[in-house]
Amino acid sequence: MHRIVLGDFELSIFSDGTYPLDGGAFFGVIPKVMWSKKVTANESNYCNAGLNSLLIRTGKQTVLVETGMGNKLSDRMIKFYGQPAKLLDNLAAGGVAPEDIDVVINSHLHFDHCGWNTVRDKKGKIVPTFPRARYYAPEGEWQYARRPSERDAISYIADNYDPLVETGQMTLLKGGEEIVPGISVETFRGHTASMQGIIVRGSSDSEVCEKQRDLGRPSGNFPYVPTACYISDLIPTSAHIDLTWGMAFDLYPLDTIESKKRYYARSTSERWLTVFTHDPVIPWAYVGRDESGKMVAKGV
Numbered sequence: 280m281h282r283i284v285l286g287d288f289e290l291s292i293f294s295d296g297t298y299p300l301d302g303g304a305f306f307g308v309i310p311k312v313m314w315s316k317k318v319t320a321n322e323s324n325y326c327n328a329g330l331n332s333l334l335i336r337t338g339k340q341t342v343l344v345e346t347g348m349g350n351k352l353s354d355r356m357i358k359f360y361g362q363p364a365k366l367l368d369n370l371a372a373g374g375v376a377p378e379d380i381d382v383v384i385n386s387h388l389h390f391d392h393c394g395w396n397t398v399r400d401k402k403g404k405i406v407p408t409f410p411r412a413r414y415y416a417p418e419g420e421w422q423y424a425r426r427p428s429e430r431d432a433i434s435y436i437a438d439n440y441d442p443l444v445e446t447g448q449m450t451l452l453k454g455g456e457e458i459v460p461g462i463s464v465e466t467f468r469g470h471t472a473s474m475q476g477i478i479v480r481g482s483s484d485s486e487v488c489e490k491q492r493d494l495g496r497p498s499g500n501f502p503y504v505p506t507a508c509y510i511s512d513l514i515p516t517s518a519h520i521d522l523t524w525g526m527a528f529d530l531y532p533l534d535t536i537e538s539k540k541r542y543y544a545r546s547t548s549e550r551w552l553t554v555f556t557h558d559p560v561i562p563w564a565y566v567g568r569d570e571s572g573k574m575v576a577k578g579v
C-alpha cells in the first residue's frame with residue numbers, strides 16, 4: 280500500500296491492475312537497446328503498464344484522480360489490453376466505497392484514464408460508478424473526443440463521459456481551476472492538446488514546515504508547501520523522466536518536451552512529488568538531478 284501524508288492531506292495509490300503495452304509504443308523513438316535496460320518486455324515485445332489512481336483525503340473531501348480502464352471495454356480492446364478491472368476491489372480493500380468519493384478528476388479522456396467513471400447497471404444503462412461524486416475533466420479533451428483523429432479515435436469511449444456531461448454531473452474545465460481548496464489543474468500539452476496535470480498542495484502552516492524541516496526537506500526557502508502532481512501521460516512512468524523519452528502515442532511530441540521542461544522547472548525547485556500514472560512498480564517519486572546532472576527518480 281502506497282500512502283503518504285502531504286501537509287494536511289493523505290495521499291494513497293489505488294491500482295486498476297496492470298496491462299500489456301507494446302514497448303515500441305511505450306517508448307516512441309527510443310531504441311529498444313536503450314529502454315530494455317530499464318523495462319523488460321516479453322517475447323511479443325509487450326511491457327507491463329500500471330493503472331494508478333490517486334486518492335486524496337483532504338479531511339473534508341475524498342478526491343479520486345483518474346479511474347483506470349474500467350470494465351466496459353469491447354472484445355477487440357480486451358484482446359489488446361486485457362481488462363484487469365481491479366480498482367473497485369482495491370478501493371474496497373482500503374475501506375473506500377464508491378459512495379465515499381466526493382470528487383473525481385480525469386487528466387484526459389483516453390479509455391485507460393476514465394474507464395471507471397461509469398458502469399452498466401443490471402439493465403445495461405450507463406450510470407456513474409461514484410454516485411455522489413462531482414466529476415471534472417478538461418473541456419478541450421471532451422470537445423476533441425467528439426471528433427477525434429483517425430489516429431487515436433480508438434482511445435475515446437463516449438460512455439465514460441458523455442452520460443455524465445448530459446446529466447450535468449461532469450464539469451468541464453478550461454485549465455487553471457482550483458477544484459477543492461489545495462487541488463487544482465493545469466494544462467500540459469503534448470500527449471494530447473488539453474491534458475491536465477492535477478496539482479495537490481498540502482497546507483503551508485508552520486507545523487508542517489517544521490515537520491518537513493525535521494525530515495530534512497527541502498533545502499530551499501521556507502515556508503515550504505508540500506506539493507504533489509499527478510502529471511499523467513506527460514511522464515507516464517519513472518522510465519520516462521528524460522526529456523526525450525516520450526511515448527509514441529503523444530500527438531504533439533515536441534510539445535511533450537517543452538511541457539516537461541516547464542513541469543521540471545517547478546517540480547524540482549519546489550520539490551514536488553511526481554505521481555506516475557502507468558508505472559507498475561514506482562507510483563511516485565521526487566524527480567531531481569543526480570551527481571552527473573541526469574534527471575532521476577528519488578525515493579519517497
Ligand SMILES: [Zn+2]
Pocket residue numbers: 389391392512556557
Ligand atoms: Zn495513459
